Amino acid sequence: MSVLTSIAIYAGLVFFVAGSLWRVVHYSRMPVHLRWEIYPVPGEGAKRSAHGGSYFEEKDWWKSPRVSHPLNELKAMLEEILFLRGVWRLNRTLWWVSYPFHMGLYLLISGCAFSSLGVVFGSYPFVPLVHLAARGCAWSGLGLTLVGSVGLLLRRIFDKNLRNYTTPSHLFNVAGFALSCGLIMAGALNGAMPPLKDAVFGLLAMHQGLQLPLLVNLGLILGSAMTGYIPFTHMAHYVAKYFTYHSVRWDDAEKNKSMEVHIAECLAYHPKWSASHYGGEGTKSWAELATTSPAGTERTKQ
Amino acid sequence: MSKLTRISDAWRQDSEAIASLDEKDLPVLPAGLSEGREGAALPVLGAKTMEHCECGLDGACALNIARPKSREEEDALVASFLSGLDKLFSKENNWTFLQPLLLTMEHCTGCQTCSTSCHIYDASGRNEIYRPTYRTEILRRLYFKYVKHGGLLSAWQHGNIELNWPLVARLAELSYRCNLCRRCAQACPIGADNGLVARELRKIFSQEMGIAPKEIHDKGSMLQLKSGSTTGMNPAAVRDNMDFVDDEMSEKTGLEVHTPWDVEGADILVIHNAGEILAWPENPGAFSVILNAAGIKWTLSSELSGYDGVNYGLWYDDAQFARVAMKHLEIARKLKVKAIVVGECGHAHKALGVIANRIALGDLDIPFVSSMTLLRDIVASGKLKLDPSRNDFPITLHDPCNMVRLMGIVEPQREILRAIAPQFREMTPHGVDNYCCGGGSGFAIMSPNNFSDWRAQVSGRKKVEQVMNAFSEVLDPSISKYVCAPCSNCKGQIRDLFAYWDIWDKHRILYGGLVELIVNAMTDVKPGFIDWEWR
Numbered sequence: 001m002s003v004l005t006s007i008a009i010y011a012g013l014v015f016f017v018a019g020s021l022w023r024v025v026h027y028s029r030m031p032v033h034l035r036w037e038i039y040p041v042p043g044e045g046a047k048r049s050a051h052g053g054s055y056f057e058e059k060d061w062w063k064s065p066r067v068s069h070p071l072n073e074l075k076a077m078l079e080e081i082l083f084l085r086g087v088w089r090l091n092r093t094l095w096w097v098s099y100p101f102h103m104g105l106y107l108l109i110s111g112c113a114f115s116s117l118g119v120v121f122g123s124y125p126f127v128p129l130v131h132l133a134a135r136g137c138a139w140s141g142l143g144l145t146l147v148g149s150v151g152l153l154l155r156r157i158f159d160k161n162l163r164n165y166t167t168p169s170h171l172f173n174v175a176g177f178a179l180s181c182g183l184i185m186a187g188a189l190n191g192a193m194p195p196l197k198d199a200v201f202g203l204l205a206m207h208q209g210l211q212l213p214l215l216v217n218l219g220l221i222l223g224s225a226m227t228g229y230i231p232f233t234h235m236a237h238y239v240a241k242y243f244t245y246h247s248v249r250w251d252d253a254e255k256n257k258s259m260e261v262h263i264a265e266c267l268a269y270h271p272k273w274s275a276s277h278y279g280g281e282g283t284k285s286w287a288e289l290a291t292t293s294p295a296g297t298e299r300t301k302q
Numbered sequence: 303m304s305k306l307t308r309i310s311d312a313w314r315q316d317s318e319a320i321a322s323l324d325e326k327d328l329p330v331l332p333a334g335l336s337e338g339r340e341g342a343a344l345p346v347l348g349a350k351t352m353e354h355c356e357c358g359l360d361g362a363c364a365l366n367i368a369r370p371k372s373r374e375e376e377d378a379l380v381a382s383f384l385s386g387l388d389k390l391f392s393k394e395n396n397w398t399f400l401q402p403l404l405l406t407m408e409h410c411t412g413c414q415t416c417s418t419s420c421h422i423y424d425a426s427g428r429n430e431i432y433r434p435t436y437r438t439e440i441l442r443r444l445y446f447k448y449v450k451h452g453g454l455l456s457a458w459q460h461g462n463i464e465l466n467w468p469l470v471a472r473l474a475e476l477s478y479r480c481n482l483c484r485r486c487a488q489a490c491p492i493g494a495d496n497g498l499v500a501r502e503l504r505k506i507f508s509q510e511m512g513i514a515p516k517e518i519h520d521k522g523s524m525l526q527l528k529s530g531s532t533t534g535m536n537p538a539a540v541r542d543n544m545d546f547v548d549d550e551m552s553e554k555t556g557l558e559v560h561t562p563w564d565v566e567g568a569d570i571l572v573i574h575n576a577g578e579i580l581a582w583p584e585n586p587g588a589f590s591v592i593l594n595a596a597g598i599k600w601t602l603s604s605e606l607s608g609y610d611g612v613n614y615g616l617w618y619d620d621a622q623f624a625r626v627a628m629k630h631l632e633i634a635r636k637l638k639v640k641a642i643v644v645g646e647c648g649h650a651h652k653a654l655g656v657i658a659n660r661i662a663l664g665d666l667d668i669p670f671v672s673s674m675t676l677l678r679d680i681v682a683s684g685k686l687k688l689d690p691s692r693n694d695f696p697i698t699l700h701d702p703c704n705m706v707r708l709m710g711i712v713e714p715q716r717e718i719l720r721a722i723a724p725q726f727r728e729m730t731p732h733g734v735d736n737y738c739c740g741g742g743s744g745f746a747i748m749s750p751n752n753f754s755d756w757r758a759q760v761s762g763r764k765k766v767e768q769v770m771n772a773f774s775e776v777l778d779p780s781i782s783k784y785v786c787a788p789c790s791n792c793k794g795q796i797r798d799l800f801a802y803w804d805i806w807d808k809h810r811i812l813y814g815g816l817v818e819l820i821v822n823a824m825t826d827v828k829p830g831f832i833d834w835e836w837r
Contacts, residue, residue: 027405030400032660033401034399035656035659052712054710056672057713080491086415090418164306164309165414167461170412237409247402248402248495252710255659260663267661269397277621279621280395280621290624290625290661
């Protein structure tokens with residue numbers, strides 16, 4: 001059975017990585033859009049972003065080169081990623097369930113990383129510490145993910161504010177995480193669970209002799225399926241957030257040569273919107289439409 | 303509170319409103335402003351409107367969409383909507399906002415963090431249809447079903463939807479129940495942007511179906527492109543009017559006021575919202591006084607569209623936006639100015655400073671300077687002799703969303719007020735966390751049917767509460783108070799709000815711009831520049 005579990009884990013990882021990469025490529029290849037930032041923009045620096053200011057506040061801003069502040073941006077990112085700062089500030093009741101869920105996932109990922117490191121560096125003297133960290137991360141990760149996903153599930157079911165915006169898949173997603181963690185924990189606590197390092201080694205090596213409790217196998221298979229499924233759902237916001245923050249919300253970047261080339265390509269598109277004032281018969285480029293006045297044309301089709 | 307409006311109510315076949323607004327559900331306003339009001343919060347629509355127009359949303363009607371006369375006509379309209387929907391998600395037709403739109407469509411978790419930040423949702427007594435996510439949820443389901451051609455699995459994942467004419471008509475109205483202030487987007491932990499969704503929906507209706515509020519399109523961007531200004535003023539009329547303003551200002555200030563026109567090679571081209579010239583002439587007049595006194599080499603343009611900074615396309619139509627923006631940039635290029643300065647107009651700020659930035663290539667890439675920053679620099683330079691005691695009355699500052707949250711121009715106007723207004727106090731919240739005045743995205747100039755009541759009761763309610771709270775200890779009408787709103791649209795909305803809630807008569811709170819306060823403090827100017835009269 002553990003070989004089947006190993007296959008599920010590898011398949012889950014392949015789908016996860018491939019799906020995530022597909023999303024990254026999909027959004028990266030989209031046309032440059034018009035500026036649409038929202039302040040505060042941390043790249044403006046600590047002093048200015050404290051009150052939400054921009055370079056427009058500077059006297060003769062265009063006469064000196066713009067200075068970016070990547071460290072301040074990094075600080076804002078870390079606060080958001082590690083502490084879910086936005087949810088804490090504006091939706092505290094959600095934070096109490098969302099934070100354990102997300103932190104649980106971070107710890108589980110860390111647990112996997114530590115375990116793998118332990119396997120790779122098996123003979124080094126620091127490895128027992130790595131295994132200890134792996135166990136700590138795995139158990140706390142499982143516990144927090146379980147608590148968080150059950151909390152999110154209950155919120156989805158009982159909060160009337162979410163009723164209109166909850167589809168069966170929302171319930172399935174959080175229930176899937178809860179069930180997966182619950183099975184692994186129940187199996188590991190009640191069955192004959194080998195030491196974590198042996199289990200990880202056996203799973204990575206697809207060792208036929210590895211004996212895991214049935215519930216652990218089931219939990220790992222379900223968890224792997226969930227992992228592979230994440231990139232194909234709205235839960236892929238770990239990818240989306242990079243773009244919503246860096247390419248939209250915080251993007252007040254100056255034009256550069258490459259952007260100008262990209263924009264020129266977009267200006268050459270031939271849009272085909274049908275309203276009479278638009279003039280989108282497909283014969284004019286976006287740039288031509290932008291310099292053609294429709295004054296005098298009849299307005300509406302309606 | 304009325305029962306929960308479901309998403310599926312939006313495609314209900316009847317033409318009845320799916321939501322209603324009742325006084326008892328709306329938040330109570332300070333100082334007893336809303337006391338004694340009961341029953342329906344909006345006047346009932348006229349029988350003729352009800353008979354001929356689509357009013358199936360909330361008992362208000364902003365668009366006056368004519369009811370289709372036959373099933374065939376309905377089907378054609380739905381087909382037109384679908385065609386627009388498809389275009390909205392293609393790069394050739396919508397490269398301008400495709401990436402942020404798709405990110406929102408595909409990743410919102412529906413956590414509702416945005417809802418509590420929305421002034422319209424909150425001020426409506428949390429009426430479901432005004433949630434930022436309500437219209438987005440409809441568009442998302444349409445996107446996955448009709449653009450991505452999702453089947454049963456997609457319906458399980460994203461929710462089902464039935465597309466019919468009542469849904470399209472309700473969605474059109476619903477796209478005009480959002481001020482596009484993007485406070486919800488600022489709140490979203492994922493970075494999803496429900497404000498953008500409202501704007502993109504408006505684009506389907508305008509760019510594909512030819513549906514938009516008359517005030518914004520026919521009497522707005524089209525009139526501006528045709529006659530030069532949304533006010534209808536042609537170049538000769540605007541010069542006449544500004545000559546008159548100069549005369550008035552000269553008489554009022556005791557200084558000789560002269561507004562320069564079409565000066566080639568001037569340092570800055572100033573573009574006002576032309577509505578100021580007619581509705582609040584003391585505002586462009588005060589600009590002339592200040593810029594002349596500071597020794598700035600500046601000019602206005604009398605070329606078609608060059609004297610009106612408004613750009614209504616920003617709210618509903620990319621092509622109309624680009625056409626007006628291009629005219630402004632072209633005029634600045636021809637005048638060979640070093641920078642463009644937009645007067646006290648929030649959306650005109652954002653239009654030229656931010657949104658047009660990426661399409662301004664080559665010699666059209668002319669620096670944009672906010673009038674707030676320029677005025678701050680003038681005040682800080684000491685070129686004007688200012689006496690703050692002339693402004694010794696309670697003043698609060700309204701932050702126009704476009705200028706503040708969406709451009710990051712926050713401190714300059716505050717630095718000025720701290721220097722010239724001893725009793726300046728902030729609203730709560732303020733700065734980039736401000737609430738919209740409720741007139742954003744064109745609402746301030748829209749008043750068909752009972753829409754102006756909706757603006758006063760719902761979208762502007764939060765601002766009324768904020769203003770009253772800012773002056774809570776000085777509400778006595780014997781104390782004159784001033785709301786500084788450095789934006790024409792905001793001023794128009796605040797004027798309407800104060801009239802609706804009788805705030806001037808009851809509490810003597812006046813509204814106005816920032817430049818009026820600066821001139822009021824200038825010692826070279828005759829005292830009493832600000833007229834404490836309702837207008």
